[in-house]
Amino acid sequence: MAAADYDALPRVPANHQPLTPLLFMERSAQVYPDNVAVVHGALRRSYRQLRDRCVQLAHALHKAGIGRGDTVAALLPNIPQMLECHYGVPMTGGVLNTLNTRLDAGTIAYCLDHGEAKAVIVDRELVPLLRVALTQCKAKPLLIEVDDPEASEAARANRLDGATDYEAFIAGGDAGWSWIMPGDEWDAITLNYTSGTTGRPKGVVYHHRGAQLLAIGNVLSAGMGKHPVYLWTLPMFHCNGWCFPWTVTAQAGVHVCLRAVRGPDMWRLMAAEGVTHMCGAPIVMSTLLATPEDEKKKLPHQVQFVVAGAPPPEAVLAAMKEAGFAVCHVYGLTEVYGPSVVNEWHAEWNAKPAQEQAGLMARQGVRYLALEGLDVMDPDSITAVPADGATMGEVMMRGNVVMKGYLKDAEATRKAFAGGWFHTGDLAVKYPDGYIQLKDRSKDIIISGGENISSIEVEDALYKHPAVAVAAVVAKPDEKWGEVPCAFVELRPGMTATAEELIAHCRQHLASFKLPKQVLFEELPKTSTGKIQKHVLRGKAKG
Incomplete structure (x- = not known):
């Protein structure tokens, strides 16, 4: 048969829709409307309620003039409103920019101007920081203020001149509004600024397709079955919480919100809410392990801890296992939606001595199913280094969970994608079994x-x-x-x-x-x- 006969079959709305994680919310609200979706202090909110609030936020923003390609910034801790932003903002066709809450005012001002934020949603605890930032930027965004009952009295006393209360704002939105699907899965869904430790931060742009694929990749790599209970120890502003705002919702799970990461609070919530999954950098593991024994709680079951951010020390990995956590080691960068490499564990490794197991787990691993290419290469020739566990090269990636590029920075984007691969800047070795292990950042050698x-x-x-x-x-x-x-x-x-x-x-x-x-x-x-x-x-x- 001629290829033309296959090619003649049309791509039409009936057989082709843009991939987007926004539909995860609609499905979970339809199939499990009464299941608990959000826990925050005394608050319990169902999937029906969460879905309606997201659409109300979208409609209210739409009425305020937010449309396709408009940036809405969020300066929020891990509270329910931050989760709602991950759906409500892109449901307008807009782009969500989650801001690092520990940035200085000058850098926040830069991000607001560079991203051309048309609205900012801010928690009252962070109002003093935003107030200073607004004096340093040209942007004059719509200001929406969140009063979280779980914040301290001092934090809740802060007010921002000219701001609208979040609850009053979304009350003006219609939960029955037909929200806006992306016209193309390549449309931007979020904007994430890099840490900017050497100069101004770069604006990393994610698209709907990549967000959906990485979210599904998380389900597979984190071993996340139906109805997980997820503790928000990873900041949602960081790579959009590694896409877990969409991942947990896809599985109709419970989002257990947490304003601040403290050892006793984590142990209390793990026990009280039956937490099954959590994520974080090695420092979060150290915080858990360092909690005084009398403040630790007996866990109802093993908790899956997905760790990234830096190669976890072997000693910490071993201690986590001894404490009853199942550790899943992942690796990634802001430019690849968070984690895109996972240490796939082999059952036969369980028979190895504890120290050898910890050494195996310290490796970053192999590519996510959602990532099409991963290798360790000579950065000059773009050729793979020998898989000998000794020869160092640069980690490079390619695929659908690599960013669109850097906003308004064509030269940086070109350099990052030189030779058809994304250059991570991380140095690693590759073992005969294909697993990679980081050895350093190129600047840290x-x-x-x-x-x-x-x-x-x-x-x-x-x-x-x-x-x-x-x-x-x-x-x-x-x-x-x-x-x-x-x-x-x-x-x-x-x-x-x-x-x-x-x-x-x-x-x-x-x-x-x-x-x-x-x-x-x-x-x-x-x-x-x-x-x-x-x-x-x-x-x-x-x-």
């Missing part, structure tokens, strides 16, 4: 006397010491070697260790040239998602 030292490898050695709670290693200028490793360490409460003790401990695990030449004890600077701000530490080391 320490070059000492011509030898490359992985800061991650040195950190892993430090984490094996029982007194070490958090560790970070950066390059320190050295007249003889060019650079040497410098370690910054936070100790566990009630425990002690000297610099000499930690260096001696590392000597058991590392070659001598990899040993930290200096160890400094202090609280490490972190982003709101738990990533250690190495650029700050590099500045200190140089000083």
Whole structure:
């Protein structure tokens, strides 16, 4: 048969609709209307109620002039209104820009101007921050203010001049409104700004297709069956919560909201609500493990913890398993909707010694089903490095869960996609079984006397010491070697260790040239998602 006969079959509305995660809400509200969708303090809200509030928000925004391609910013903690924004804003054809709540006012002002925000939805606790940002930007957005009963009295006392109350605003919307499907699955759904640790942040644009595919990828990789109970320990502003606002809804699960990540609160909610899944950076795992024993609660079942943000130390992974958590290790970046690589666990690995299991789990893994290409390559020739577990190259990806590009930055987009692959900037090795393991960010490799030292490898050695709670290693200028490793360490409460003790401990695990030449004890600077701000530490080391 000629190919033309197949090609002649038309693409019509009956057989082709744009992929979008927005339909997950409609399906869950139709099939499970009375199931609990949201838990927040004393609040319990059903899927019928959640769906209606999302459409009301969409209609109210539509009446306020928000349409296709318009940006609506959200400066909110993990509260129900933030979840509603993930549906209500794109239901107008608009683009949701979730802002990092720990950014400085100047950077928020930049994001509002660069993204041309036409509206900002803000929690009262963050009103002082937004108030300053608005004095520094040209944007004059519609202001919508959220009064969350779970916030402190002091936070709720804040007011923003000219702002409309969120509840009053959505009350003007019609839950029966026919919300706007994307005209094309390539339409933008969200805008996420990178951390901007070296200069201005870049605006990463997601499309409806990628958001839907990554959300489904999460279902598969996190082992998420029907009706999961998901604890919001991962900020929804970070890569749109790795797309879990859509993932959990797709499975008609319960969104357990949490304004602030604290050990006792996490244990209480896990026990009280029957939490099955949660996500976060390794620092969240450390917070859980460091909770005083009398504040931990007996869990009704094993909790699946999806971890990313930085390679988890082997010692922490082993401790989580011992504490009764099933850890799923994923890896990704803002540019790929969050996690797009997963450490697929093989049943036969369970028979291996605990230390070997932890080593296997420390690897980043293989591509999500939603990602079409993953490899470790020579960045100059764009050819794969040998799968020998030793040769380093740059992690590169390609597929439908790679961003549209950087907003208003064609040159940065071109560089990121050079050679037909997305260049992550992360350095890794590839093993014979195809699994990859990060060794460092290209900017974090320490070059000492011509030898490359992985800061991650040195950190892993430090984490094996029982007194070490958090560790970070950066390059320190050295007249003889060019650079040497410098370690910054936070100790566990009630425990002690000297610099000499930690260096001696590392000597058991590392070659001598990899040993930290200096160890400094202090609280490490972190982003709101738990990533250690190495650029700050590099500045200190140089000083």
